Amino acid sequence: MKLAILAIKNRRMLLNLITSDFKNRYLGNHLGIVWAFIQPLVMVAVYWLVFTRGFRVAAVSKVPFLLWLLAGMVPWFLLSDSIVSASSAVTSQAFLVKKIVFEVKLLPFVKIGSAVLVNLAFWLLMIIICLCYGYFPSVWWLQLIYYMFCILCISLSISLFCSSVMPFLPDLGQIIAIVFQVLFWATPIMWDQNMLHNKAIYLVKLNPFAYIINGFRDTLIDHTPFWLHYYMMLYFWVFTVIVYLLGNRTFNKLRPHFADVL
Numbered sequence: 259m260k261l262a263i264l265a266i267k268n269r270r271m272l273l274n275l276i277t278s279d280f281k282n283r284y285l286g287n288h289l290g291i292v293w294a295f296i297q298p299l300v301m302v303a304v305y306w307l308v309f310t311r312g313f314r315v316a317a318v319s320k321v322p323f324l325l326w327l328l329a330g331m332v333p334w335f336l337l338s339d340s341i342v343s344a345s346s347a348v349t350s351q352a353f354l355v356k357k358i359v360f361e362v363k364l365l366p367f368v369k370i371g372s373a374v375l376v377n378l379a380f381w382l383l384m385i386i387i388c389l390c391y392g393y394f395p396s397v398w399w400l401q402l403i404y405y406m407f408c409i410l411c412i413s414l415s416i417s418l419f420c421s422s423v424m425p426f427l428p429d430l431g432q433i434i435a436i437v438f439q440v441l442f443w444a445t446p447i448m449w450d451q452n453m454l455h456n457k458a459i460y461l462v463k464l465n466p467f468a469y470i471i472n473g474f475r476d477t478l479i480d481h482t483p484f485w486l487h488y489y490m491m492l493y494f495w496v497f498t499v500i501v502y503l504l505g506n507r508t509f510n511k512l513r514p515h516f517a518d519v520l
Contacts, residue, residue, distance in 0.1 A: 261414075261506070265367055272364060276371035283372065295379040298335070302328060302383065309448070321479050322391050328384045329475045330447040336377040336409055337467055338438045344369035344417030345434055348516060349424050362516065363509060366417040370410060388478060401477040401484050408470050412498045418505030422512045425519045447471055469494045 265272060306324050347365035354365065388394070424430045442448075445467050451459055462468050469490050476482035484491065 275368045279372040280375045298380045325387050325391050329478050330471045332380045332384050333470050333474045334447050339373040340370045340413035341416050345420035347421045370413050398481040405473045415498050415502035418509050422509040466494050466497045
């Protein structure tokens with residue numbers, strides 16, 4: 259709650275930092291921000307061609323594979339980009355950390371906000387594909403606001419812990435990158451979890467990211483209310499709150515020592 263109030267009080271400064279970070283991602287490139295649209299288009303096209311033309315994957319539950327794929331990839335790329343980039347928020351913004359008047363705990367907000375702006379290209383593509391296949395906006399789509407909130411909360415929780423530890427353990431950045439490579443295939447993004455046996459499905463449900471991926475598909479394709487899987491919702495929020503409390507405690511303890519190691 260205190261962190262949210264702090265972010266609201268400094269919202270103008272945060273917006274400026276988020277915009278600046280977003281622009282810096284593509285600074286020096288001739289096409290500039292256009293790359294934010296080119297990259298997702300190429301990435302989705304590659305996966306679609308490999309699985310539909312190479313592996314001959316048909317529709318999943320009578321849903322066009324491209325639409326089913328995008329419904330999983332859009333939230334995943336926002337999750338991974340937010341957490342990976344926000345985990346290095348402290349080490350990549352050393353000049354701000356050493357300023358006494360700046361609240362360092364806001365740095366993960368900057369990286370997550372920048373990741374959201376980049377992810378807008380994916381959202382636009384997903385909406386276009388939905389319309390092309392006859393899936394038009396409905397009241398169910400309002401649930402996407404809830405799942406976006408889930409993404410932001412779990413990203414902030416994890417990145418608070420990781421960003422506070424990374425100045426003392428630089429190798430953590432490489433570890434996080436490897437973990438997310440594994441999680442990409444361990445999360446039901448490219449495959450349907452209904453293919454698994456009952457015991458294996460329970461293991462997948464222990465992955466909090468699976469709750470968000472399935473939630474996007476439930477919203478866009480199946481029109482399933484988010485409260486129907488209340489047990490998964492409870493597990494997700496308990497996990498997120500515990501990680502946040504751990505991350506916040508760790509950040510507060512290590513914050514005084516940041517300037518010494520940067």
